[in-house]
Amino acid sequence: MDDFLAARSQMAMSLGFHIIFACVGMVMPFFMAIAHYKYLKTGNELYKGLTRAWSKGVAILFATGAVSGTMLSFELGLLWPRFxxxxGPIFGMPFSLEGTAFFIEAIALGYFLYGWDKFNKWFHWLTGLIVGISGLASGILVVAANAWMNSPAGFDYADGVYSNIDPIKAMFNDAWLSQSIHMIIAAFTATGFAVAGVHSVMILRKKNIEFHTKAFKIAALCATIAALLQPLSGDFSAKDVAKRQPAKLAAMEAHYHTEAYAPFVIGGIPDEKNQTVKYGIKIPGLLSFLAHGDASKPVTGLNDIPEADRPPVTITHYAFQVMIGLGMILFLVSALYMLALIKKKSWLTKTWLLKLFVWSIPLGYIALEAGWTVTEVGRQPWIIYNIMRTKDAVTPMPGIAVSFYIFTAVFVSLSAIVIFLLHRQMKMVGRLYDVTDPSYQPKKKKA
Structure with a gap:
C-alpha cells in the first residue's frame, strides 16, 4: 500500500467509525429527553429507568465521539498539511463553532447526569435537551465544513493564491443546507432503527417486556418518521448535486453519455471499458426528472468530463445503489409501522413486525456509510472541488501505512469496548426497573 492510498484509507476508516459515534451522540439525547418528559408527566418509574439507561449510553458515546473526533482533527493536519x-483560514469557522457547541454539550451532559434530585425537575430536563441540541449543532457545523469541500465558496482563487476570504460565506456555501438536512435525517433513521431493533430483540426474548416496549415505541416512531422523510431529502440533495457536481451524479448512476430523457439505473454492473452498465434496470427519463425536474432535460455524461477529473465510477455507483436500496427497505418498514399505528393496531404486537425491526438494526448505518462513500469518493480526484486535487494535499511523510494499521486496530478495539459497555448498561438498568421481578419496588413520589 503506497502512502497516498494509506492516507486516504486512514481517513476513510476514521470517518467511517466516527460518523457512527457522532450520529448516535446526536440522536440519543433526543430519545432520552422524550423518555424523561414522559416520566415527568406520568410519574412512571419505567420512563425514569429508560432515561437513565439511555443517558449512560449517551455518556459512553459522547466520550468515544470526543476521542475519535480529536483523532480526526490531528489526522487532518498530519495527513493533509497542504490542504x-x-x-484552514477559509473554513475554520465551523470547526471553531463546533468546539463551542462541544463544550456546551459537555457541560449540559454533566448537569444532566449528576443533576437528578438536585435541580428543578424541568431545568434538569432542559439540560438533557440542550445536550441533543448542541450535539445536533456540532453535526451540522462539521457537515458544513465538509460541504465547503464539495462547494468551495468565500474566497477568490487565482494563480495558486487564496484571497478576499469570507468565512461566513464559506460556512454557508451552496451545499451546506442539502447535506445537513440529509445527514440529520439519516442519523435519526439509522440510530432510531438500531435502538428500536435492540429493544425488539429483548421483547422477543420476553425480557422485561414493558420496559423495552416503551423504549421501542419512542425509537421506532422517531426512526419511521425520519425514514419516510428521507426520500424528500434525497431528492433535494440529488438536484443540488446535479447542479454543482455533474461528474459525481454521472458516477453515481454510471451515466456515460449525455442525453435527454436520461434513464435512472437500478442495480447493474458498470463496464468502464465499454462505457455501459450490464444487468441494470433502466427507467427512461427518470434520471433527467430527478436531476432537473424535467424528463426532457439532458444529464451530463462522463464522456463530456475530462478523464483526469472523473470520479471512480464502480465504487460510487455501488455505494449509491446500496444507499438507495436500503433506504427503500427502511421506507417500506416505516410505512408498515405507520399503517399499524393508524389502522392495524393488532400488528403492533406481532412477532413479524418486531423481527422486521431486528433485521433492520444494521441497515441504517450501512446506508449511512454508503452515502458518505458517495459524498467523498464521488468528489475525487478533488479534495477541494475544482481547486485542489487530493494527491497534491497529502503529506510527504513516509510510513503512513503503519499509522493506518495502528489506527484501525485502535478503532476496532474501541468499538468492541463500546458495544460491550452499552450492552451491559442496558441489561443492568433494565433489571433495576423490571416490574416482573418480585423485588421491584417503585419509588413513591413525594407529596
Missing part, C-alpha cells in the same frame, strides 16, 4: 495550510 489545511490553505483551507
Amino acid at each position: 489545511m495550510q490553505h483551507a
Whole structure:
C-alpha cells in the first residue's frame, strides 16, 4: 500500500467509525429527553429507568465521539498539511463553532447526569435537551465544513493564491443546507432503527417486556418518521448535486453519455471499458426528472468530463445503489409501522413486525456509510472541488501505512469496548426497573 492510498484509507476508516459515534451522540439525547418528559408527566418509574439507561449510553458515546473526533482533527493536519495550510483560514469557522457547541454539550451532559434530585425537575430536563441540541449543532457545523469541500465558496482563487476570504460565506456555501438536512435525517433513521431493533430483540426474548416496549415505541416512531422523510431529502440533495457536481451524479448512476430523457439505473454492473452498465434496470427519463425536474432535460455524461477529473465510477455507483436500496427497505418498514399505528393496531404486537425491526438494526448505518462513500469518493480526484486535487494535499511523510494499521486496530478495539459497555448498561438498568421481578419496588413520589 503506497502512502497516498494509506492516507486516504486512514481517513476513510476514521470517518467511517466516527460518523457512527457522532450520529448516535446526536440522536440519543433526543430519545432520552422524550423518555424523561414522559416520566415527568406520568410519574412512571419505567420512563425514569429508560432515561437513565439511555443517558449512560449517551455518556459512553459522547466520550468515544470526543476521542475519535480529536483523532480526526490531528489526522487532518498530519495527513493533509497542504490542504489545511490553505483551507484552514477559509473554513475554520465551523470547526471553531463546533468546539463551542462541544463544550456546551459537555457541560449540559454533566448537569444532566449528576443533576437528578438536585435541580428543578424541568431545568434538569432542559439540560438533557440542550445536550441533543448542541450535539445536533456540532453535526451540522462539521457537515458544513465538509460541504465547503464539495462547494468551495468565500474566497477568490487565482494563480495558486487564496484571497478576499469570507468565512461566513464559506460556512454557508451552496451545499451546506442539502447535506445537513440529509445527514440529520439519516442519523435519526439509522440510530432510531438500531435502538428500536435492540429493544425488539429483548421483547422477543420476553425480557422485561414493558420496559423495552416503551423504549421501542419512542425509537421506532422517531426512526419511521425520519425514514419516510428521507426520500424528500434525497431528492433535494440529488438536484443540488446535479447542479454543482455533474461528474459525481454521472458516477453515481454510471451515466456515460449525455442525453435527454436520461434513464435512472437500478442495480447493474458498470463496464468502464465499454462505457455501459450490464444487468441494470433502466427507467427512461427518470434520471433527467430527478436531476432537473424535467424528463426532457439532458444529464451530463462522463464522456463530456475530462478523464483526469472523473470520479471512480464502480465504487460510487455501488455505494449509491446500496444507499438507495436500503433506504427503500427502511421506507417500506416505516410505512408498515405507520399503517399499524393508524389502522392495524393488532400488528403492533406481532412477532413479524418486531423481527422486521431486528433485521433492520444494521441497515441504517450501512446506508449511512454508503452515502458518505458517495459524498467523498464521488468528489475525487478533488479534495477541494475544482481547486485542489487530493494527491497534491497529502503529506510527504513516509510510513503512513503503519499509522493506518495502528489506527484501525485502535478503532476496532474501541468499538468492541463500546458495544460491550452499552450492552451491559442496558441489561443492568433494565433489571433495576423490571416490574416482573418480585423485588421491584417503585419509588413513591413525594407529596
